[in-house]
Amino acid sequence: MSADRSPVLSVNELVVHLHSGEGLVRAVDGVSFDIRPGETVGLVGESGSGKSITALAIMSLIPKKNIGFRGGRVLFDGADLNTMSDGEMRSIRGNQIGMIFQEPMTSLNPVLTIGRQIGESLVRHRGMSNREAELEAIRLLDRVGIPSAAERVREYPHQLSGGMRQRAMIAIAIACKPKLLIADEPTTALDVTIQAQILELIDELKRELNMGVLMITHNFGVVAQTANRTAVMYAGRIVEQAETTSLFDGPAHPYTAGLLAAMPRLGTKALAGRHRLKEIPGIVPRLTEARRHCAFAARCNHRIQACLGAQPDITLTATGHQVRCFAPLSPVGQERVLEHGS
Numbered sequence: 001m002s003a004d005r006s007p008v009l010s011v012n013e014l015v016v017h018l019h020s021g022e023g024l025v026r027a028v029d030g031v032s033f034d035i036r037p038g039e040t041v042g043l044v045g046e047s048g049s050g051k052s053i054t055a056l057a058i059m060s061l062i063p064k065k066n067i068g069f070r071g072g073r074v075l076f077d078g079a080d081l082n083t084m085s086d087g088e089m090r091s092i093r094g095n096q097i098g099m100i101f102q103e104p105m106t107s108l109n110p111v112l113t114i115g116r117q118i119g120e121s122l123v124r125h126r127g128m129s130n131r132e133a134e135l136e137a138i139r140l141l142d143r144v145g146i147p148s149a150a151e152r153v154r155e156y157p158h159q160l161s162g163g164m165r166q167r168a169m170i171a172i173a174i175a176c177k178p179k180l181l182i183a184d185e186p187t188t189a190l191d192v193t194i195q196a197q198i199l200e201l202i203d204e205l206k207r208e209l210n211m212g213v214l215m216i217t218h219n220f221g222v223v224a225q226t227a228n229r230t231a232v233m234y235a236g237r238i239v240e241q242a243e244t245t246s247l248f249d250g251p252a253h254p255y256t257a258g259l260l261a262a263m264p265r266l267g268t269k270a271l272a273g274r275h276r277l278k279e280i281p282g283i284v285p286r287l288t289e290a291r292r293h294c295a296f297a298a299r300c301n302h303r304i305q306a307c308l309g310a311q312p313d314i315t316l317t318a319t320g321h322q323v324r325c326f327a328p329l330s331p332v333g334q335e336r337v338l339e340h341g342s
Helices: 051-058 086-092 114-126 130-143 162-174 192-209 220-226 244-249 254-261 331-340
Strands: 009-020 023-035 040-044 067-076 097-100 180-184 212-217 229-234 237-243 314-316 322-324
Touching: 009 051, 023 040, 023 051, 023 067, 023 212, 023 237, 040 051, 040 220, 051 067, 051 180, 051 212, 097 162, 114 130, 114 162, 130 162, 162 192, 180 192, 192 212, 192 220, 212 220, 220 244, 229 244, 229 254, 237 244, 237 254
Parallel strands: 040 212, 040 229, 097 180, 180 212
Antiparallel strands: 009 023, 009 067, 229 237, 237 322, 314 322
């Protein structure tokens, strides 16, 4: 990791409420985290927790007509992205900040060659000629592990396999050597072997370019493999944030402990098919509801009376975890949840 400890990205109390037929959806509700050069931060949680909306808000990719309210600060290299014009954001997107989307087949343009799509940002942001951009696109395709790059550069997305399309997306995202890479579920549609290769590639590129990386996923296995620090998101808020190894060794929030308890483990009866995996009871609350208490309280076996009367603030545990909980788990409580499920 870089010796420079100044964050390349600092998200402070980000709030994004979206219009819906049922009222305002509190999709992101006071999210804060930092990413430093050469560091990967994992943002993990169930579907609908607000992870992807957080990424889209950072990149200013949510249509303004859909936003009911947006607040907080998103500082990139000290400049607040929330206050930038559309033109200023276009000069940053694909240039200083790259993004890998969930599904490359819907993110790539089906009527443009792969080389053209990589070259667009090089022409726009680096002032290259079309020929220079094509040569650089070939180099980038070769770097991300696509064979016969000089031929593939003239092919269209449908002519590539799923793994190759994802590698092409990575080539587009890193073409201008960004300071920050946002990877939104970059391995969801891939088989296990290709997943591992893609994650290893992102990690290699992070070290080469000294990029900060925001790794968005619902898979704790992905953050265990890639992330220096992990933030756990629930119902639009980060409920726990810590060094990844510390988070796995001793989660402080009951939700984090419940997610970890639901993971299959080598040697367990659950993995062998002889025992059901643990699950967290109940469902995620509707994000249109005003929250006057802890959003996880109804599903939590460790709640106390305070959980039902107010929303908890972030506190710091003795192990250095930032946790949004009135009664963070003690080591004994963590062990009980991980053994028996939440």
